[in-house]
Amino acid sequence: MQSLTEENYLKSIYGLAQKPAEKITPTALAASMCVNAASVVDMIKKLTDKKLINYDKHKGVKLTTLGSKIAIDIVRKHRLWEVFLADKLGYSWDVVHDIAEQLEHTKHQELANRLDKFLGYPEFDPHGDPIPNAHGQLPATANVLLSEIEAGKTCQVTAVKDTSAVFLQYLEQLSVGIRTKLKVIEKIAFDGSMIIQIGKANRTTVSKKFAENLFVA
Amino acid sequence: MQSLTEENYLKSIYGLAQKPAEKITPTALAASMCVNAASVVDMIKKLTDKKLINYDKHKGVKLTTLGSKIAIDIVRKHRLWEVFLADKLGYSWDVVHDIAEQLEHTKHQELANRLDKFLGYPEFDPHGDPIPNAHGQLPATANVLLSEIEAGKTCQVTAVKDTSAVFLQYLEQLSVGIRTKLKVIEKIAFDGSMIIQIGKANRTTVSKKFAENLFVA
DNA sequence: AATATAAATTAGGGTAGTCTAATTATATAT
DNA sequence: ATATATAATTAGACTACCCTAATTTATATT
Numbered sequence: 431m432q433s434l435t436e437e438n439y440l441k442s443i444y445g446l447a448q449k450p451a452e453k454i455t456p457t458a459l460a461a462s463m464c465v466n467a468a469s470v471v472d473m474i475k476k477l478t479d480k481k482l483i484n485y486d487k488h489k490g491v492k493l494t495t496l497g498s499k500i501a502i503d504i505v506r507k508h509r510l511w512e513v514f515l516a517d518k519l520g521y522s523w524d525v526v527h528d529i530a531e532q533l534e535h536t537k538h539q540e541l542a543n544r545l546d547k548f549l550g551y552p553e554f555d556p557h558g559d560p561i562p563n564a565h566g567q568l569p570a571t572a573n574v575l576l577s578e579i580e581a582g583k584t585c586q587v588t589a590v591k592d593t594s595a596v597f598l599q600y601l602e603q604l605s606v607g608i609r610t611k612l613k614v615i616e617k618i619a620f621d622g623s624m625i626i627q628i629g630k631a632n633r634t635t636v637s638k639k640f641a642e643n644l645f646v647a
Numbered sequence: 648m649q650s651l652t653e654e655n656y657l658k659s660i661y662g663l664a665q666k667p668a669e670k671i672t673p674t675a676l677a678a679s680m681c682v683n684a685a686s687v688v689d690m691i692k693k694l695t696d697k698k699l700i701n702y703d704k705h706k707g708v709k710l711t712t713l714g715s716k717i718a719i720d721i722v723r724k725h726r727l728w729e730v731f732l733a734d735k736l737g738y739s740w741d742v743v744h745d746i747a748e749q750l751e752h753t754k755h756q757e758l759a760n761r762l763d764k765f766l767g768y769p770e771f772d773p774h775g776d777p778i779p780n781a782h783g784q785l786p787a788t789a790n791v792l793l794s795e796i797e798a799g800k801t802c803q804v805t806a807v808k809d810t811s812a813v814f815l816q817y818l819e820q821l822s823v824g825i826r827t828k829l830k831v832i833e834k835i836a837f838d839g840s841m842i843i844q845i846g847k848a849n850r851t852t853v854s855k856k857f858a859e860n861l862f863v864a
Numbered sequence: 865a866a867t868a869t870a871a872a873t874t875a876g877g878g879t880a881g882t883c884t885a886a887t888t889a890t891a892t893a894t
Numbered sequence: 895a896t897a898t899a900t901a902a903t904t905a906g907a908c909t910a911c912c913c914t915a916a917t918t919t920a921t922a923t924t
Contacts, residue, residue: 435881457901469882471903476880487890487902519761532753538746544736652911674871686912688873693910704872704920866924873918882908889902894895 432480434535437504439463439473440482441534443491444501449607451598453490499566503542506562508534509555510545516556517549526556559586559609560647576612577622577641584613585646592643600640604628612646649699651752654721656680656690657699658751660708661718666824670707716783720759723779725751726772727762733773734766740773771864776803776826793829794839794858801830802863809860817857821845829863 432440442462446454456474460467474491477483482497493501511530515521521529543564546552553569554560560568571588579585587610590597601607606628613627622638649657659679663671673691677684691708694700699714710718728747732738738746760781763769770786771777777785788805796802804827807814818824823845830844839855 433880455901456903465881466883467902468884468904472881518765519758521761529753529755529758532755533750536746536749538749541736541746544738548736650910672871673873682911683913684872685874685914689911868923869921871918871920873916875916876914878913879911881910884907885905887902887904890900892897892899894897 431537432482432500436473436477436480436482437500437535439477440493440497440501441504441508443483443493444498444505447493448609451602451607454492455490459491502562502566504534506566507536507542507545509559509561510542510549510552512555512557513549513552513561514545517552554647571645571647574646575642576614576624576626576636576644576646577638579612579614579646581614581617584611586611587644588647589645590643591645597643604634604636605632606644648754649697649717653690653694653697653699654717654752656694657710657714657718658721658725660700660710661715661722664710665826671709672707676708719779719783721751723783724753724759724762726776726778727759727766727769729772729774730766730769730778731762734769743773774828777864788862788864791863792859793831793841793843793861793863794855796829796831796863798831798834801828803828804861805864806862807860808862814860818861821851821853822849823861 439459442459443454446452446458446462452458456467456470459474460470463470474483474485477497478485481494482500484492484494486492508530511533512526515526515529546561546564551563552561560571562568574585575591576585576587587606587608589608590601606612611629615625615627615633617624618635622641623635624638624641625633625635627633656676659676660671663669663675663679669675673684673687676691677687680687691700691702694714695702698711699717701709701711703709725747728750729740729743732743732746733740763778763781768780769778777788779785791802792808793802793804804823804825806825807818823829828846832842832844832850834841835852839858840852841855841858842850842852844850
């Protein structure tokens with residue numbers, strides 16, 4: 431059994447691991463947990479002893495199979511509670527996260543499954559993030575290309591079609607990774623290029639070829 | 648803001664205060680919290696400093712107005728979550744308590760009210776315990792006498808009609824107090840006496856006169 | 865009233881999780 | 895290749911909550 435704090439670390443590590451290519455250093459984890467790096471070093475020791483993570487100076491922190499299972503379970507509960515708060519209690523999507531943080535640590539093996547059933551087995555939370563099912567599997571995200579998204583819509587990167595180094599490097603340069611949120615601002619009729627907003631800040635124009643190689647949901 | 652532990656102490660004190668006449672000593676509180684009396688003494692100091700309780704060697708522990716408000720709020724949340732778990736997720740009444748213990752500490756001023764509305768403003772939880780409303784008021788419990796309860800039904804003592812010392816002493820002797828749960832096993836047609844189960848264990852026969860002097864809900 | 869028992873309190877210590885400050889290791893730049 | 899900056903780690907300390915053991919204070923019994 432893990433403490434609330436340990437669970438929050440696992441969740442944080444899981445979250446950081448969604449942006450691959452970035453290794454999870456004590457400093458990165460400290461920033462994401464809003465604690466001092468010294469505290470993180472202590473916790474890394476503890477979670478390593480409990481076989482929930484592996485830590486290698488060069489590779490950074492990685493969840494073990496068990497650690498990953500626990501983290502996914504917390505994420506599942508978090509997102510299900512978000513759906514509950516939004517769908518049943520009428521909360522807006524910007525509020526649900528903080529409340530769900532408090533509900534996600536409830537321990538009772540059946541609870542998440544009952545809640546899931548009650549909510550009608552939702553696949554995505556109010557932010558569009560996928561909800562792991564009872565087996566920890568994420569819903570298969572439809573193979574929609576960025577190029578098919580209409581102007582004004584928001585979506586989220588789920589995968590890349592072209593996996594060449596040059597494309598991945600380009601993505602990195604644009605700070606686009608798995609789960610990055612994109613908003614299509616405008617589609618240029620002339621050549622199919624798109625003006626998109628990446629995350630919260632940067633607005634960029636990308637080519638038709640670019641948009642045809644990025645899967646979104 | 649109080650910690651989770653502080654909240655649990657307040658809740659426990661509130662619960663013990665429901666059985667009046669019994670003063671809340673450090674030992675009683677220790678038993679109810681399943682901790683050592685020494686720990687309770689520490690917490691009494693802390694809660695006193697925070698002006699949530701008053702402690703007098705002779706009168707025992709009492710909640711201040713503020714402490715009482717907080718305790719009632721936790722009880723409200725606890726019981727609302729119990730209703731949610733039973734009504735919406737199909738849990739049986741013997742399971743909901745432990746899960747609700749984990750949900751009751753969720754902090755968000757509006758949450759309880761939204762949940763209350765969603766559940767249709769229930770007045771009693773699955774155990775028959777009254778749910779405080781948004782203003783901390785308990786629902787007016789109907790003036791039903793034990794004698795009016797049908798065989799097989801379970802109810803809970805809400806008040807006494809006859810307040811004479813002999814009656815109260817008799818109640819004490821039977822371990823019947825406010826909030827004690829009673830189950831009517833059988834009603835004897837001949838003289839109106841009743842076989843009732845008191846709490847979990849004792850089964851006793853009580854007279855018609857007895858049953859006509861106890862209010863239940 | 866004196867004594868035995870029980871309750872309350874104090875003293876001192878443990879664990880989990882946090883911090884700051886100091887140190888060591890690693891990466892970067894000249 | 896060495897100096898510098900950044901990251902990782904260690905040392906030591908703090909708070910919240912809990913404990914045991916010893917002591918003091920009440921309560922009951924004879």
